[in-house]
Amino acid sequence: MRIGLLGTGPWAQRVHAPALADHPEVRFAGVWGRRREAAAALADAHGTAVFDTPEALFAAVDAVAIALPPDVQAPLAIRAAEAGRHLLLDKPVALAPEEAAELLAAAERAAVVGRVFFTLRHHPTIADWIAEQAATGGWFTAHARWLGAVFTSDSPYAASPWRRAKGALWDVGPHLLSVLLPALGEVERLTAVGGAADTVHLVLRHAGGATSSAELSLSAPPAAAEVSLELRGTAGVTRLPDFPAGPRVAFGRAIDELLAEAAGAGAGAGAAGAGTGSGGAGLPPCDLAFGLRVVRLLALAEESLRTGRTVVVAD
Template sequence: MTTTAPVEVGLIGAGPWARTMHARMLAEGPQTRLTAVWARRADAAREVAEQYGAVAAATPEELFDRCEAVAFAVPPSVQSELAVRAAKAGKALLLEKPLGLDLASARAVADAVEEAGVVSQMVLTKRYLPATREFLRQAESFSVTGARSCYLHGAFLGGELATGWRLERGALLDLGPHLLDLLDTAVGRIARVRATGDPRRWVELSCEHENGAVSQASLSGSVRLPRARTRVELFGEEGELVYDTAGLDHDEAWPVLRAEFAAAVRAGRSGELSAARGLRLQELIEAAVTR
């Protein structure tokens, strides 16, 4: 009986999201093994690494030498720079959204991935939930006339996620990739999109889809709610089809994400949620604000 060796993964970042999701997920295995951690704050990297029996790397290049894949849990401006270097070093990439802080940096990552021929996968967390996949499966045979959606929470009002780039760029760049991905997949390919409002407070997206359907997305990280609210409603002649994350256990996503990333690395082939998908979502965000 042949046993596939776990994929050795290095983690870039040691902040809250790196500690609570990436490091724990990658270390739990069995498909992956956390081998090294690098962060600009050496003490933070060392704390995370020691918790999971990994090495605190002194430089990104040392981390690359200690792994076959690199996971990112850093601001998009840092991710885009280091992801290009990791791809050129021949490493598979587990990438956060947004791919970059702007379209040019996102394109640089996607281009580097393509040129190096490395595996890439986006951490669009909701896509790995069984409930999301069932909704998207049902949407394939649902004729949509129109749709509305929202992703709302109060994390920007204070706490660990109220970080510099989120407060500066707001919900469009942080939450927008999630809803645009779901609408682009469930309703149909988005042909045109425009944004109104202030992304730091509340932004509204209006989308026209290639199949003639229209949809809306409401985004805010600055409204006080008991819990985050993500909801997508599809309407058509058949009735309605609703996706709502209320009551879902988001921990169900991590084993799926880990297993699919490891399988892609071992097969040498990226899946649907590759860096190219991240670039597509960044292009939609750019189009929304330049119309």
């Protein structure tokens, strides 16, 4: 499959481009970026072409991977879908539920495959662990922490305008939701409370009565940074395992999933909102429909932050 890349920032450089270049079943067919010199440098580093417009890249590929801010990603992904190109997107797929819904509708109309990269859900060790917990069931509560030091360190993502504007809720919140939803079920009610800087505390009530809580931040002091998640239930206590393999390995799994689903779609099975699972057997796919559900929950959490009220999640 010929896959082109939209985006040239640190995430594209460190994860997307090398994973596409190294994948044995992919031809890394080119790069487009908002700064041509950056796109040319990234293309040269991986022996591929640079394109002057997104449409020129669309015409030369079968699928696009996008490593751009979500408010830039969504309209470009819609244009790519309308051009008949499969989609491998980053989380969150958009910053507004309406735009995420428009993206899903465009992919369905064009009958193209849309997949969303969630680092935890596509990491082989973590995906298998999530699938095991979903199959075990009986969990009555969970607690998670994603306390990052992006804004308090020399992280290459510290200057990201969209992260500065939207904070941990929109950056790392999708990762936690990608674990909590398959393990505990859909969210029925949620409350969000703001803390220091971009810190957010979430309390979620899931279908069936389970509850979960989470602390999210990109502004933790480096010495206080932590990523953890534990589930408690009839089977006892289980904790998110360590994941030493980096995001490049996980992105390679996301590429595998896109290839498999696109092959199925070509045979008449699967589309933007249906198909095979992500990583662990039995998990629902990280497709555009799942991406839309995550964006809706993040928008409702933002509403709860703004109003100070618990929000009921509509069907």
